[in-house]
Amino acid sequence: MKLSGQYSLPAPPAKVWALLTDPGRLAKLLPGCERLDPEGPDRFKAAVKFGIAAISGKYAGTLEFFEKKPPRSMRMRLSGKGLPGFVDGTGQVELAEKGGQTELRYSGEAQVGGMVAAVGQRMIEGAARKIVDEFFAAAAEELKKE
Amino acid sequence: MPAATRYLGKPLKRKEDPRLIQGLAHYVDDIVLPGLHHAAILRSPYAHAQIRSVDVSKAQSAPGVVLVLTGADLRGSIGAVPCAAQIPDMKAAPRPVLAHDRVRFVGEGVAVVVATDRYAARDAIDLIEVDYEPLTPVVDPEKALEKGSTVLYDGYKDNVAYRWELEGGDLKAAFKKADKVIKQRLVNQRLIPVAMETRGVVAEYKPGERQLTLWSSTQIPHLLRTQIASMLDVPEHSVRVITPEVGGGFGSKLNVYVEEALLGYLAMRLGKPVKWIETRRENMQGTTHGRDQIDDVEVAFKRDGTILGLRIHVIADLGAYYQLLTPLIPTLTGLMASGCYKIPAIRTEIIGVLTNKMSTDAYRGAGRPEATYLVERALDLVAAELKNDPADLRRKNFPKLEDFPYATPTGIIYDSANYPRSLDLALKMSDYKKLRQEQAKARKQGRCVGIGLSTYVEICAMGPSSAMPAGGWESATVRIEPSGMINILTGASPHGQGQETSFAQLGAEILGLEPDDVNVIHGDTSIVPYGIGTFGSRGTAVGGVAAYQSLMKLREKLAALAGFLLGEDPSKLVFADMKIFSKFQPKKSLAFGEVVAAAYSAKTLPPNMEPGLDATSFYEPKNFTFPFGAHVCVVEIDTETGDVRLIKYVAVDDCGNVLNPLLVEGQVHGGIVQAFGQAMLEEAVYDEQGQLITGELMDYAIPRASDMPWMETGRTVTPSPVNPLGVKGVGEAGTIGATPALANAVADALAPFGVRHVDMPFKRERIWKLMQKGSRRAK
Numbered sequence: 001m002k003l004s005g006q007y008s009l010p011a012p013p014a015k016v017w018a019l020l021t022d023p024g025r026l027a028k029l030l031p032g033c034e035r036l037d038p039e040g041p042d043r044f045k046a047a048v049k050f051g052i053a054a055i056s057g058k059y060a061g062t063l064e065f066f067e068k069k070p071p072r073s074m075r076m077r078l079s080g081k082g083l084p085g086f087v088d089g090t091g092q093v094e095l096a097e098k099g100g101q102t103e104l105r106y107s108g109e110a111q112v113g114g115m116v117a118a119v120g121q122r123m124i125e126g127a128a129r130k131i132v133d134e135f136f137a138a139a140a141e142e143l144k145k146e
Numbered sequence: 147m148p149a150a151t152r153y154l155g156k157p158l159k160r161k162e163d164p165r166l167i168q169g170l171a172h173y174v175d176d177i178v179l180p181g182l183h184h185a186a187i188l189r190s191p192y193a194h195a196q197i198r199s200v201d202v203s204k205a206q207s208a209p210g211v212v213l214v215l216t217g218a219d220l221r222g223s224i225g226a227v228p229c230a231a232q233i234p235d236m237k238a239a240p241r242p243v244l245a246h247d248r249v250r251f252v253g254e255g256v257a258v259v260v261a262t263d264r265y266a267a268r269d270a271i272d273l274i275e276v277d278y279e280p281l282t283p284v285v286d287p288e289k290a291l292e293k294g295s296t297v298l299y300d301g302y303k304d305n306v307a308y309r310w311e312l313e314g315g316d317l318k319a320a321f322k323k324a325d326k327v328i329k330q331r332l333v334n335q336r337l338i339p340v341a342m343e344t345r346g347v348v349a350e351y352k353p354g355e356r357q358l359t360l361w362s363s364t365q366i367p368h369l370l371r372t373q374i375a376s377m378l379d380v381p382e383h384s385v386r387v388i389t390p391e392v393g394g395g396f397g398s399k400l401n402v403y404v405e406e407a408l409l410g411y412l413a414m415r416l417g418k419p420v421k422w423i424e425t426r427r428e429n430m431q432g433t434t435h436g437r438d439q440i441d442d443v444e445v446a447f448k449r450d451g452t453i454l455g456l457r458i459h460v461i462a463d464l465g466a467y468y469q470l471l472t473p474l475i476p477t478l479t480g481l482m483a484s485g486c487y488k489i490p491a492i493r494t495e496i497i498g499v500l501t502n503k504m505s506t507d508a509y510r511g512a513g514r515p516e517a518t519y520l521v522e523r524a525l526d527l528v529a530a531e532l533k534n535d536p537a538d539l540r541r542k543n544f545p546k547l548e549d550f551p552y553a554t555p556t557g558i559i560y561d562s563a564n565y566p567r568s569l570d571l572a573l574k575m576s577d578y579k580k581l582r583q584e585q586a587k588a589r590k591q592g593r594c595v596g597i598g599l600s601t602y603v604e605i606c607a608m609g610p611s612s613a614m615p616a617g618g619w620e621s622a623t624v625r626i627e628p629s630g631m632i633n634i635l636t637g638a639s640p641h642g643q644g645q646e647t648s649f650a651q652l653g654a655e656i657l658g659l660e661p662d663d664v665n666v667i668h669g670d671t672s673i674v675p676y677g678i679g680t681f682g683s684r685g686t687a688v689g690g691v692a693a694y695q696s697l698m699k700l701r702e703k704l705a706a707l708a709g710f711l712l713g714e715d716p717s718k719l720v721f722a723d724m725k726i727f728s729k730f731q732p733k734k735s736l737a738f739g740e741v742v743a744a745a746y747s748a749k750t751l752p753p754n755m756e757p758g759l760d761a762t763s764f765y766e767p768k769n770f771t772f773p774f775g776a777h778v779c780v781v782e783i784d785t786e787t788g789d790v791r792l793i794k795y796v797a798v799d800d801c802g803n804v805l806n807p808l809l810v811e812g813q814v815h816g817g818i819v820q821a822f823g824q825a826m827l828e829e830a831v832y833d834e835q836g837q838l839i840t841g842e843l844m845d846y847a848i849p850r851a852s853d854m855p856w857m858e859t860g861r862t863v864t865p866s867p868v869n870p871l872g873v874k875g876v877g878e879a880g881t882i883g884a885t886p887a888l889a890n891a892v893a894d895a896l897a898p899f900g901v902r903h904v905d906m907p908f909k910r911e912r913i914w915k916l917m918q919k920g921s922r923r924a925k
Binding site for chain 1: 191192193252272280427430431835837838839842843844845911
């Protein structure tokens with residue numbers, strides 16, 4: 001599965017960067033995220049609830065940030081598994097300033113396996129996109145409040 | 147086959163159907179034993195991974211759980227899955243009952259849980275934690291052959307399972323002599339058999355008697371017993387396999403599966419009966435798949451349409467492990483590559499490739515549909531190139547009637563045939579000339595109509611033992627019980643073919659009784675003498691002949707006894723209307739039951755005659771049989787959507803003599819529908835990571851009744867000289883003959899768009915794109 005897109009966020013890159021790297025705030029904004037506990041520098045233990053159609057369940061795993069170039073870009077690695085299957089992915093986020101706002105571009109690639117792949121393959125991409133949309137909409141709201 | 151018949155050749159309704167229709171049949175899951183436990187299997191979500199560790203502690207302490215075992219726990223306890231196929235220099239790829247160090251396809255078993263109920267077992271599976279180290283999956287068979295590809299097995303330098311070649315005739319000369327050569331790559335996609343009943347096993351062990359009983363949904367109870375005894379290292383006579391009703395197999399139950407051995411082991415270890423019923427998703431992932439070949443074909447021909455030679459290169463995707471016949475199946479493609487044509491030279495080269503997928507194995511037709519598909523597509527490509535009518539081109543290349551028995555350059559001998567006769571009948575039934583006129587008219591109107599033809603021959607009645615991996619004979623015992631009722635015990639364990647009806651017809655005909663007087667028993671190794679099973683269209687042509695021989699032995703004995711009692715020459719006695727009487731003095735007559743009673747009371751037997759009425763035969767066929775036929779179909783493609791509708795189907799099949807035309811027609815119908823599935827809908831798709839993404843019936847499309855038009859079936863009868871019944875077999879004919887007819891029709895429909903060939907399945911998007919491209923080109 002490949003995913004990419006871009007969003008405009010109503011704050012300068014420094015503020016967006018601060019939000020994206022704050023596990024406490026991320027956890028609140030990420031749909032289905034129940035926990036995001038630091039496990040080391042730039043490494044977090046995550047618990048996420050995620051469902052596609054009838055195949056829903058909890059995933060436990062890790063989220064890692066690396067190649068951080070604040071406030072311009074970073075890469076992330078995500079791996080999780082749960083009853084419905086597993087997800088392994090890497091992604092990249094780039095921030096650019098545009099008139100006091102931030103143009104954010106993201107791209108990522110993930111491997112999905114298990115029941116979720118057998119049953120929900122055709123819906124995974126749509127579901128993932130929905131989560132990303134929800135996350136950035138919530139992030140935009142949060143940034144507006146600041 | 148007797149000349150005048152009362153029951154043979156008559157369309158008797160199936161004796162099996164009332165119980166099936168009323169839900170009174172017993173399948174494996176209907177078997178309930180006191181204290182029954184249930185097993186569930188944890189399966190790998192990875193196509194290729196190293197197992198670092200498996201933690202079963204939580205599962206072990208879950209409510210209801212009795213036993214949890216991993217692959218490591220079982221190491222050395224149960225033998226690997228047997229493979230009966232032996233190809234020179236073939237690499238080994240044995241499948242362990244549960245993976246212990248490395249998983250090689252999505253769905254491979256890693257651990258098993260036994261619990262007191264099915265739900266507890268299933269729930270406990272989720273509590274097992276496996277630490278996998280993912281490895282690069284090998285998915286595409288062509289990439290698997292590239293240098294630098296990940297290799298499935300340590301110690302092997304590549305993923306080539308074997309290379310196999312078969313050449314007959316002077317191929318070099320053929321290609322030299324040719325006016326033209328056409329090359330085409332044909333993909334015969336991977337299919338999932340999808341039997342209506344998934345697999346299932348119940349195992350019960352009685353420690354006192356040291357008897358293991360295994361109920362399994364299988365096509366081969368006896369072979370299974372032998373193999374299970376070997377895998378579990380127990381004496382064969384302490385294992386009994388019972389095959390209750392089987393809800394379809396199509397070759398996917400012609401196998402020995404890990405679960406069969408595992409359940410036997412668990413029952414013995416626990417001293418409790420254990421049941422496992424495969425879920426549909428497990429079935430799609432872990433029951434053998436079919437087809438999966440990439441065939442590069444070169445056909446050399448003369449300007450007048452004479453085919454001179456075929457060069458075939460096959461890449462056969464075998465999956466990760468060998469099941470019973472995995473490596474053997476593609477070689478049947480090579481054997482049957484001549485089709486029903488006189489092709490002087492043929493060379494087939496096969497590379498069997500190991501990939502991180504479920505094993506392929508027999509699936510209705512097993513290697514022969516692939517052969518027929520490539521030959522029939524090649525013929526149509528030649529016809530299109532020469533602007534010949536495909537029917538004429540076929541006729542031109544048929545062997546002559548006096549050529550039979552016809553020896554192909556692939557080393558087999560076709561027993562008997564009359565190819566022009568079946569083709570003529572199919573053309574007549576379909577009004578072929580008129581179809582072509584209508585097609586021309588439709589094309590003028592901008593409609594997209596295609597006519598497809600296929601003339602096929604297949605190899606059945608498997609087979610002479612010399613050519614089979616595990617014996618090709620079949621057994622039958624006939625017992626006439628003291629009351630005059632007949633039991634036929636057949637080793638050909640049917641699973642939908644209708645032998646309970648056709649063998650009863652045979653018994654009634656030979657002994658002058660009613661079909662209801664004849665009962666057919668099968669699928670219990672403790673009752674039925676050793677047999678091979680039902681597959682390769684052998685039920686009637688091998689199993690039926692064995693039954694015939696035993697019936698004739700008893701008829702002879704009864705005639706001798708009746709002759710003795712009546713004072714008549716036994717050769718002058720007639721068996722009819724439940725009587726045995728003299729042909730010339732009908733008053734010299736005894737009721738059938740009276741003669742039987744005399745055999746059992748044994749008071750007035752002729753000298754040297756043993757009491758009782760029981761005969762067993764092991765029939766060894768001296769050759770395969772080669773049924774054939776001609777199919778014609780019409781498709782229309784919606785130019786807006788690419789939707790292919792099948793609007794007419796005519797099938798003429800010649801399976802030699804017919805015991806019951808209703809059963810034959812049922813087989814032909816089912817075969818055509820299954821072929822339609824391959825042509826139009828079905829495809830097992832693994833993604834780049836080796837995930838089976840057509841893992842449910844939501845994603846794997848199988849045909850529905852509404853997809854099919856009325857199928858017109860016709861028949862010619864060319865008896866086989868191979869067996870005394872003159873029968874050939876028909877179980878797989880439909881899938882063999884129909885797939886190329888459908889493909890040829892679609893290619894014909896798309897010809898105005900400049901399309902020469904399109905690979906199956908003919909999904910709308912694929913067809914639509916080709917039409918768009920073709921339309922643009924035309925503009």
